[in-house]
């Protein structure tokens with residue numbers, strides 16, 4: 001039976017399984033299973049885990065293509081400065097932001113990354129490093 005131990009993170013409240021023999025750490029209960037392996041210099045993801053280059057390319061295309069499509073229609077905008085002259089630029093920006101948020105929500109969901117935990121950690125780090133609260 002391999003030597004296994006379990007660690008809990010106070011910050012994100014995830015439980016991690018440690019395999020000392022293979023120098024691997026895995027997040028317990030994650031679907032898909034998230035595992036990292038120590039390669040002597042840093043933590044690396046084993047092959048087949050995470051997003052492939054094709055996945056990332058599709059993500060970039062899903063953000064860039066609609067934005068270019070909507071932004072390209074700006075060429076045919078009405079001439080002059082009417083009350084809605086700002087709308088094409090606004091709509092292009094909104095298209096970019098909403099598509100980017102969709103892709104980021106997929107990434108956050110896959111890696112079970114908690115934005116609130118990250119912000120909490122950031123605030124704690126800033127408070128720890130400022131002299132005001134010492």
Ligand SMILES: [Zn+2]
Nearest residue numbers: 009011012013
């Ligand atoms: Zn954690």
